Amino acid sequence: MNRTAFRELLTQRVLFLDGGYGTEFFKKGYKGAVELLNVNEPRVVEELQRAYAESGSDIILTNTFSANRIKLRSMGIEPYIEQINRNAVKIARTACGRSKLVFGDMSSTGIFVEPFGTLSFDEAYKTFSEQATLLIESGVDGIIVETMSDLKELKAAVLAIRDVSKDIPVIAHMTFEADGISVTGTSVEIFASLFNDIDVDVVGMNCTLEPKEMLPVFKRLSERCTKPISVEPNAGKPSLKGGILTYQTTPEEFAVYMADFIELGANIVGGCCGTGPEHIKFMTNYLGTENPRKRAVETHQFLSSRTQIKAIEPFLVIGERINASGRKKLQNGFQEMDFSEMLNLARQQEEEGSSIIDVNLGIEKLLTEKHFRQAVQELDKISSLPLSLDVQNADFLEAAMREYVGRPLVNSALVKEDHMIERLRLIQRYGGMLIVLPMERDIPQTAEERFHIAQKALKIIQNYGIDPERILFDPLVLPVGAGNDYHVTTNTIKLLNEAHMQTSIGLSNLSFGLPQRESINAAFLGLAVENGLNAAIMNTKEVTTMNVLEGALMLKGKSLVKAKQTIEDELVNMIIKGEKEQLMAFTQEQLANHDPIYVSQNILADAMEKVGQLYAKGTIYLPHLILAAETVQPAFDYLNGLLGESQVKLGKVLLATVQGDIHDIGKKIVGTVLRSGGFDVYDVGKDVPAPDILDACIAYKPDIVGLSAMMTTTVEQVKQVSDLLRSHGIAVMLLAGGASMNRQLAEEFGVLYAKDAMEALEICKAFMEKKRSSSS
Amino acid sequence: MAQVFRPEKVNCMPDKKIFLARAGARYSMLVKEHGFMQRVNALFLQALSQIGPLVFHTTVSIDQLPNKVVPRVFDGAKSATVFLSTLGESIDQLINNYVNQGQTFEAMILDAWASESLETLNETFDHKLRETFGEGTMRFSPGYGEIDVRMNKYIVKELLNVEQITVLDSGEMVPRKTTTCMIGWYK
Numbered sequence: 001m002n003r004t005a006f007r008e009l010l011t012q013r014v015l016f017l018d019g020g021y022g023t024e025f026f027k028k029g030y031k032g033a034v035e036l037l038n039v040n041e042p043r044v045v046e047e048l049q050r051a052y053a054e055s056g057s058d059i060i061l062t063n064t065f066s067a068n069r070i071k072l073r074s075m076g077i078e079p080y081i082e083q084i085n086r087n088a089v090k091i092a093r094t095a096c097g098r099s100k101l102v103f104g105d106m107s108s109t110g111i112f113v114e115p116f117g118t119l120s121f122d123e124a125y126k127t128f129s130e131q132a133t134l135l136i137e138s139g140v141d142g143i144i145v146e147t148m149s150d151l152k153e154l155k156a157a158v159l160a161i162r163d164v165s166k167d168i169p170v171i172a173h174m175t176f177e178a179d180g181i182s183v184t185g186t187s188v189e190i191f192a193s194l195f196n197d198i199d200v201d202v203v204g205m206n207c208t209l210e211p212k213e214m215l216p217v218f219k220r221l222s223e224r225c226t227k228p229i230s231v232e233p234n235a236g237k238p239s240l241k242g243g244i245l246t247y248q249t250t251p252e253e254f255a256v257y258m259a260d261f262i263e264l265g266a267n268i269v270g271g272c273c274g275t276g277p278e279h280i281k282f283m284t285n286y287l288g289t290e291n292p293r294k295r296a297v298e299t300h301q302f303l304s305s306r307t308q309i310k311a312i313e314p315f316l317v318i319g320e321r322i323n324a325s326g327r328k329k330l331q332n333g334f335q336e337m338d339f340s341e342m343l344n345l346a347r348q349q350e351e352e353g354s355s356i357i358d359v360n361l362g363i364e365k366l367l368t369e370k371h372f373r374q375a376v377q378e379l380d381k382i383s384s385l386p387l388s389l390d391v392q393n394a395d396f397l398e399a400a401m402r403e404y405v406g407r408p409l410v411n412s413a414l415v416k417e418d419h420m421i422e423r424l425r426l427i428q429r430y431g432g433m434l435i436v437l438p439m440e441r442d443i444p445q446t447a448e449e450r451f452h453i454a455q456k457a458l459k460i461i462q463n464y465g466i467d468p469e470r471i472l473f474d475p476l477v478l479p480v481g482a483g484n485d486y487h488v489t490t491n492t493i494k495l496l497n498e499a500h501m502q503t504s505i506g507l508s509n510l511s512f513g514l515p516q517r518e519s520i521n522a523a524f525l526g527l528a529v530e531n532g533l534n535a536a537i538m539n540t541k542e543v544t545t546m547n548v549l550e551g552a553l554m555l556k557g558k559s560l561v562k563a564k565q566t567i568e569d570e571l572v573n574m575i576i577k578g579e580k581e582q583l584m585a586f587t588q589e590q591l592a593n594h595d596p597i598y599v600s601q602n603i604l605a606d607a608m609e610k611v612g613q614l615y616a617k618g619t620i621y622l623p624h625l626i627l628a629a630e631t632v633q634p635a636f637d638y639l640n641g642l643l644g645e646s647q648v649k650l651g652k653v654l655l656a657t658v659q660g661d662i663h664d665i666g667k668k669i670v671g672t673v674l675r676s677g678g679f680d681v682y683d684v685g686k687d688v689p690a691p692d693i694l695d696a697c698i699a700y701k702p703d704i705v706g707l708s709a710m711m712t713t714t715v716e717q718v719k720q721v722s723d724l725l726r727s728h729g730i731a732v733m734l735l736a737g738g739a740s741m742n743r744q745l746a747e748e749f750g751v752l753y754a755k756d757a758m759e760a761l762e763i764c765k766a767f768m769e770k771k772r773s774s775s776s
Numbered sequence: 777m778a779q780v781f782r783p784e785k786v787n788c789m790p791d792k793k794i795f796l797a798r799a800g801a802r803y804s805m806l807v808k809e810h811g812f813m814q815r816v817n818a819l820f821l822q823a824l825s826q827i828g829p830l831v832f833h834t835t836v837s838i839d840q841l842p843n844k845v846v847p848r849v850f851d852g853a854k855s856a857t858v859f860l861s862t863l864g865e866s867i868d869q870l871i872n873n874y875v876n877q878g879q880t881f882e883a884m885i886l887d888a889w890a891s892e893s894l895e896t897l898n899e900t901f902d903h904k905l906r907e908t909f910g911e912g913t914m915r916f917s918p919g920y921g922e923i924d925v926r927m928n929k930y931i932v933k934e935l936l937n938v939e940q941i942t943v944l945d946s947g948e949m950v951p952r953k954t955t956t957c958m959i960g961w962y963k
Contacts, residue, residue, distance in 0.1 A: 212817070216810040252785065256820050259792050263807040285786045293804070 001101060001141040003201055006169040010202070010228045010267045014290040017059045017232060017270025018052035019280050021105075026245065026713040027276070032660050033075045034713070035067045038087040045088070049095035051277035056284025059268065060096050061105040061144060062088035068131045070109035070119070074662045074686075082134060089138035103171070104135030104143040106157060110663060113152045115377040116184065116626065121156055121403055128160035136161075142169035146232070147207045147272075149175050151186045151194065151306060152405045159402075159429070162199050171202040171230055171268070178209060180217040185307035185383065185621030186405075188217055192224035193302040193309060194407045197431030197470075204230030207272045208739070210237065210249050211257030219264055224298050228267035233257070235274030237742040238712055240719075240749075245712060247274030251282035258283050265295035273712055273740075301433060301469055301502075303356050303386040304406040305379075307621055310355040310386055312433075312472075312502065314558035315549065316535035317356075318388050318409070319349030320508060324362025331362040334371055339378040346384045347577060352540035353560065358411060360390035369399040376403040382577055383624055388435075388537070394422050401430040408432040411537070412474060415440050415457045424464045433470045435504055436461075438492075443476060447491035450475060454496060472504035472535055477524075479512040486510060486524055490531045497532025504535035507545070522548040529553060571607045576620060578627045580634060587635040596642040600678070604635055608676055612758045625757065626669060629676035636676065650678040651768040654702035654732075656693050657686035658717035663710035666738055666757075670706060673757035679704075679764060690721045697730045703771065704764050707751070708738045715740040719749040726750075733767045735760060778860075778936040781831040787900040788829045788863070790892035792820075799888035819885050827893065827953075828864030831901050832936045833857055835909075838960065841935075845927050845958070847916050853960025857905055860936055861897050862954040863890055890953045898957055905959060913960035919947065931956045 001009075009015065025034045030044065037045050045063045052060055067085050072078045085104075092102040109127055111119040132143060143161050148154040151174065158172050172195055180188045188205075195203045203225050205218060211233040218231050236248035258269050269287075271279050301312045310316070322345045324331040333341050342359070349357050361367055361375060372391065379387065388409040391397040401408065412435035413423040420436065427434050438444065438454040454473045461468055475492035478484035489510075493503050510524050511517035522545040525536060529552035540546060550560055574583050590599045611628045614620045620628075653674050657667050663686065671681045684696045686708075697705060705725065709715040718736045725732065734751040737760060746753030754760035793803040796816070806812055835857040838846060850856065867890050874883035902915050919925035925947035932943050942950040949956075 212814060215813070219808060219810070252789075252824055253817075253821055255786070255789070256817050256824075260807050260813055260817070263792070263803055282786055286789050 001169065002167050003169050006101075006142060007201060007228075011292065014262050014266065014287070014292055015058040015101075015268045016056055016280065016284050017230070017268055018049070018055075018057040018061055019271035019275035019277065020235075020273050021048065021061070021063055021065065023245075023247070023273050023712045024048055024276050031713050033066070033072075033077055035063060035065070035072070035084045035088075036077055036080065038063055038084045038091060039080055042087060042091045045091045046095045048277070049092050052280060053096035053100050055277040055281035057100065057270070057280055059101045059103050059142075059270070060092050061103050062092050062135065062140065064088045064105050064131070064135065065107050065146075066110075068106065068109055068127050070111060070123075070127050071662075074110060081130070085131060085134035086138045089135060089140055093139070101141040102139075103169075104132070104140040106131055106135075106143060106145045106161075107147045108149070108153055112150055112184070113156065115381045116150075119153075121152065124153055124156035125160045128157040129164060132161040132164045136165050136168055140168070142171065142201075144171040144173065146171075146173040147175045148173065149182045150184045151182070151191060155194070155198065155405070155430075158198055158200055169202075170200040171204060172198070172200040173204045173206045173230070173232070175207045176205055176209070176217050178213050178217065179618060180220050181618075181621065183622050185624075187307075187309065188220040189224050189302070190304040190306070190309045190406060192221055193304050194431045196224075196226045197407065197427070199429070200227070202228045202230050202268060204232070204266075204268065206232035207234055210234050211254060211261075215257065215260055215264070218261060218266070222265040222295055222297075226297050228292070229265060230268035230270075231261050231266050232270045232272040232275075234272050235279060237744065238274065238715065238740060239742075239744050240716075245716065249274065249279075251279045254279045255283040255286040259287060262287065262290050263293060265293045267292050299469070302407065303409055303433060305384055305386045306405040307383040308385055309406075312534060314553055314556075315355075315529070315533075315560060316504065317354050317540060317546075317549070317560070318504070318535060318537040319345075319352070319354030319357040319385075319540050320506070320537045321345050321349060321539060321541070322357060323360040323390070325360060327362070331366070334361045334375070335366055337371065337374055339375055342375065343378060343382055343384075343577075346379055346382065349540050350385050353546055354385060354540045356386040356388055356409060357384065358388040358390050358537050364391070364393045364396060367396070369396055372396045372400040373403045376400050380405055381627060383621065394426075397423070398426055398430075401426055401432070404430070409472070410434045412437050415453050415460070417460065420457065420460055421464065424461065424466055427470065428464070428466060433472060434466075435472045435474050437474045437476065439476065443478070445488070447475075447488050447495055450488070450492045451495040451499070454492075454501060455499070458501065468501070472502050474505060475503055477505045477507060477509045479514075480510055480520070481513040486527075490527050493528055493531040493533050502534045503532065504537065505533060507536045507538040518542040518544045521545045525549055526552045529556070569607070569610060571603070572610045572614070575607055575611055575628045575631050576614070576624050578631045580631050583631055583635050584638065587638060591642075596639045600636060600639045600643075604632055604639075605678055608632055612761065615758050622669070626672060629672040632676045633672075636678070649680045650765060651703040651771075652680045652682065652700060653704045653706055653764060654693075654696055654700055655681060655683045655706045655708070656688040656696070656721075657708040657710075657738075658714050658721060659687055659689045660717060661709055661711050661714035661738075662686050663708065663738070666710065667706070667708040670708070670737065670754075670757045670760050673761050674706075674764060677761045677765065690717065690724045693721050694724055694728055694730065697725060697732060702732055703768060704733045704735060706754075706760065707734065707736045709736065709740055710738045712740045715745065718746075718751060722749055722751050733764075735763060778832040778834045778938065781833060781901060781904075783829050783831065783897055783900060785824055785827070785829070788827060788893045788897045789824065790889060790896045792816075795889045795892035798892055799885055815881075816885060819882060820889060823867060823870065823886050823889050823893070826866040826870050827890075828866060829862070829893075829897055830864070830940075831859055831861045831897065832938045833859035833901070833905075834936060835961075836935075842930065845918070845923065845930065846960075847921050847923050847958075849916065849921070850913050850958075850960035853913055853962055855909075856958050856960045857909070858931055858935055858956065858958045859901060860932060860938055860941065860954065860956045861894060861901065862941060862949075862951055863894055863897075864953075865951045867953055868951045894953050894955055898955060902957075902959065909959075909961045909963070911962050916958050917955055928956050
């Protein structure tokens with residue numbers, strides 16, 4: 001099926017996707033790498049897919065969720081990659097013939113993409129490209145990428161698929177927590193704003209949440225996504241009934257809630273973990289044939305980073321100070337891959353009220369693609385504001401856009417066909433908005449000429465298939481000190497505004513070479529706003545200019561959206577921002593007045609406690625938490641080095657991912673946070689059999705054993721470990737976590753449950769405190 | 777002797793848009809209010825767990841039916857299927873309990889749900905009959921047109937002989953979520 005036919009089908013009726021695979025195989029007693037069933041026991045897969053087809057699914061997924069090279073390698077079955085993927089398509093076709101659509105199922109590699117993991121964007125891209133090629137060559141009707149928690153990894157997957165085939169229908173899904181934010185800090189709104197641009201056919205969400213939890217999160221997607229939308233909730237949380245892992249959401253409940261998703265505008269509905277053919281059958285019987293609902297979608301434009309989203313309305317303040325042109329120190333820093341000043345400027349401009357920040361690395365001849373990629377990664381690490389990529393060289397610009405996580409602004413394109421087409425191509429491929437300068441070779445002298453060229457540009461933009469709302473026209477601000485008439489600019493703004501074309505200026509150029517620049521800039525900005533200006537690249541350090549902007553907007557009945565509440569504790573701020581060197585200097589300063597134990601326990605540990613509270617409140621996200629833990633660790637190590645044998649450790653924690661489960665990220669995060677909280681952590685790896693955990697307990701004598709189980713198929717291993725340790729008289733506190741664990745299940749297994757790393761830290765601290773007080 | 781059809785519960789699940797409209801609400805607006813829909817969905821599932829739907833039915837020659845039961849729209853029909861559908865007593869009790877506890881919102885939603893559930897059941901059975909008998913008249917119930925609602929007593933007690941249903945002199949039936957229907961067949 002080609003994209004046109006698929007899109008047409010989506011306008012005709014709501015389509016039904018199938019349900020879970022891993023959990024269904026598990027119910028039948030299959031464990032481990034279920035993708036290998038495609039090779040060893042294809043009939044088992046075919047039987048399930050036939051049941052889904054008979055239950056009314058329109059779309060059947062291939063059994064290839066984890067069948068990318070990296071994931072298969074971690075499971076020790078990499079050599080089977082081709083067989084697994086090719087067989088999967090054959091099996092699905094055999095099960096449902098041509099009467100159903102067969103979509104290739106793809107998901108995460110299991111490793112975070114840089115900067116939060118070790119996988120480069122290009123490696124991720126290649127990995128997905130390989131799997132997509134296998135699936136498409138084998139004849140799938142489309143591809144779904146699902147359960148992605150990292151926007152960057154999803155972007156890599158979709159770009160890879162699209163490069164394999166321009167005409168294959170693609171569905172892109174992320175997975176969110178109940179607050180509508182992924183574990184990597186990306187909100188539903190950020191996801192929607194980027195994937196409204198990226199070339200996929202359907203945008204949606206799946207897994208993690210049961211229907212009633214997912215409904216309000218999905219509503220947010222339905223209000224922001226301009227494309228058809230899809231959804232696959234879990235069937236509730238797993239629990240153990242009579243030794244069998246079951247999911248709580250009944251087929252009846254599932255069907256009742258799925259009606260609400262359709263009413264909210266879902267074009268495709270199906271199920272994820274815990275749903276089986278009965279759920280799908282009940283849903284299709286109840287819902288029958290439904291027409292897709294019309295949705296009212298938010299039409300305003302937004303720019304985003306991984307964790308922050310900013311509207312163009314009522315006014316976009318673009319911080320200008322990361323600009324190495326004429327700033328030798330900054331330029332030298334960039335050349336040497338030292339981005340510390342850039343990060344400082346990013347933070348300052350955020351605090352001053354910038355909505356987004358312009359990044360200009362200066363003389364590009366002195367730089368390489370790597371500089372641009374690294375700059376983008378460094379800013380991503382500190383969860384910066386969205387970026388305006390002020391890059392001249394198209395290759396460098398593409399490298400930056402490829403690496404960027406979110407929806408950027410591209411600054412800028414000239415109305416010279418090649419120059420403009422190249423930048424239109426980039427925002428079409430990677431998403432984002434574009435500033436267009438209404439000039440060809442020379443700068444037009446009158447407002448009418450500038451307006452005329454802007455209209456010419458508009459035609460090129462429309463012919464290219466880009467929504468003009470994604471364009472900001474720069475009416476060209478020239479230095480008044482050189483005799484330029486500023487009225488030409490304000491008149492151009494007026495003409496463009498009357499033609500409903502959005503505008504952005506480079507403000508500071510106006511006062512170049514003049515005294516009292518701030519006053520001049522402020523006065524001009526007031527005039528420009530009055531004439532309808534939408535955005536300005538400006539110096540947010542200029543208090544007068546910022547105040548005048550605020551006043552000018554107030555006169556028009558608008559107001560600037562205030563920057564998010566800043567974190568007032570300087571030490572906490574330093575830690576969250578990843579300022580390792582400053583923290584070390586601070587730690588050393590404190591030693592002048594306090595002993596190392598005091599600094600460790602009463603200052604650093606206290607600050608980390610506050611970081612934990614900010615995370616719990618949702619003020620900061622997981623990337624901040626990891627960065628904070630990594631930042632504080634060297635300071636703790638330094639203090640412990642001073643203490644030598646007398647160093648205080650809160651306790652020993654042994655961490656392991658249970659047998660059959662190769663997920664590692666969650667456990668590593670817990671380890672990092674526990675270490676930064678003062679625990680000695682022994683991580684014995686992933687896929688660890690229960691007897692090996694027992695041996696490790698005997699060797700390390702931990703106070704606490706932390707077990708991670710991501711898969712519903714491996715969660716029972718937690719109980720096995722628990723039983724084994726108890727039967728050998730190992731007196732440890734057992735703590736379990738991971739996507740498939742929950743409080744109820746933990747109680748049934750006789751272990752404690754931690755929903756995330758911070759809760760794990762709190763539980764471990766409370767346990768050790770109790771242990772100490774009972775022994776003293 | 778009447779035959780009995782035991783439907784699956786999915787055959788009694790009403791369209792939310794319609795039962796909410798019965799309750800005076802608009803689904804497309806309510807669905808955006810998460811808390812509200814949570815309550816409605818919880819009631820939907822509670823009601824679904826309570827019903828015990830049954831259909832008693834018999835198909836007879838038109839000549840065997842008293843004139844007072846046969847509507848004019850059945851002209852030309854040679855036979856008719858007469859059926860009684862009920863959701864059972866428990867749903868009445870559930871609604872009454874809410875009323876007695878002063879939980880009018882819950883009672884109102886459930887009452888609308890049950891009425892539409894019964895209609896959904898009738899629709900299901902109607903389709904099933906038409907698959908068997910082919911072309912027929914519209915579905916008709918006593919209380920509409922020229923057929924007196926009090927004919928329910930004859931239909932329930934004499935024609936179908938259903939003991940579980942009480943028919944009052946007014947023609948109303950207990951359990952309340954019970955209807956009688958007829959469809960005439962031309963062949």
